[in-house]
Amino acid sequence: MKVLSLFSGIGAFEKALEKQNIPYELVNYCEIDSYAGKAYSIIHNESEDKNLKDVCTVNVTGDIDLLVHGSPCQSVSIAGKQEGAVKGSGTRSALIYESMRIIQNTMPKVIVYENVKNLLSSKHAPVFEDYLQTLENLGYKNSFKVLNSKDFGVAQNRERIFVVSVLGEQEFVFTDHNPVRQTLKEVVEPVEDVADKYYLKDEYIQSYVINTIQYKPENIMKVGTILGMNGHDILKRVYSQLGIAPTLTTGVTGNSIPKIIALRGRPHNGKNYQMLEPQAGDFSNTLTTFTKDNLCADGISIRKLTPLEYFRLQGFDDNDYFKLRENKFSDSQMYKMLGNSITVNVLEYIFKNLKKQNLI
Secondary structure: EEEEOOOOOOOOHHHHHHHHHOEEEEEOOOOOOOOHHHHHHHHOOOOOOOOOOOOHHHOOOOOOOOOOOOOOOOOOOOOOOOOOOOOOOOOHHHHHHHHHHHHHHHOOOOEEEEEEEEHHHHOOOHHHHHHEEEEEOOOOOOEEEEHHHHHHHEEOEEEEEEEEEEOOOOOOOOOOOOOOOHHHHHHOOHHHOOOHHHOOOOHHHHHHHHHHHHOOOOHHHHHHOOOOOOOOOOOOOOOOHHEEEEEEEHHHHOOOEEEEEEOOOEOOEEOOOOOOOOOOOEEEEOOOOOOEEEEEEOOOEEEEOOOHHHHHOOOOOHHHHHHHHOOHHHHHHHHHHHHHHHHHHHHHHHHHHHOOOOOO
8 A cells, every 4th residue: 555644743644554554655755844754764664765845845646545644733723823724825734735736646545634623613614625625526535523532542632633535436434432541640651760850840830830820710620629738839739621631732832721630749849748640530631742731740749741651642652752762852852743743543543444444
């Protein structure tokens, strides 16, 4: 099966194919970010020469079985500036029209597309409808559904829309799926393995967390239970909404509040506090590339999720993390790449069903 990958990131689509033992031949991948492009080649053992980089210059034609893409979401995401994705607007999200051009030139048998749920909103729906109509005019049957990563064995609350388009008369069916749940307890690193640099200083906790809650009372319901510690304005335990860890996104600060998960306690300022464990129903919220939005609370200490935990929360293997670490990728680079990625487990569900329905 010949695969063309656009807006490839670190290759979540390809990782899903590999984990489902579906053989494929990569024709090309396309990733303009140099770090993500290099990471893709390392994780998937592919030559960087296969990277077409700028999607606007892609000129592949014919003989493609599967095209996978997830055009940039920043301009339509709730966390972004809402500039939109209208054709000719010049926004990053408008690059979806480059996907349409490439699809018309290659006419792949199957297309899988992913983007943020907000693409269905009234403001951005015309672009989404344009995408569907363009493919329909080319002879594709479109099926789409909003899927949440937390239902597919990943402790992250991440809602995304997925579109599967099949050339011809057969239509892909999103089969019923019984939620498979993972808890944060299965994801977090042992407390003794987490370096001090991931922990926030007390003054930062007070100014960033407490003040945010104080001036935005409506956010209290988002973080859940807040308990004081010895009368001081320091959090003893903070849970994210529904006990789920945060969505990994692209790092817009805006008016967002830190999403915090409860972990085991550890010595803090020379004192030992009660050991806390993630609760049975704890999940991560959607992972972002802005690490201050992804924090963990253990005892009265609060820390960020580690890059390794990011990999796990997106369905990648620990070995993928270690490969990049060995190649000197920084924390910030890995946070960004994983925040921009697609959850592998959800894609596995789609590819598994494509195979069962004899579409790939």
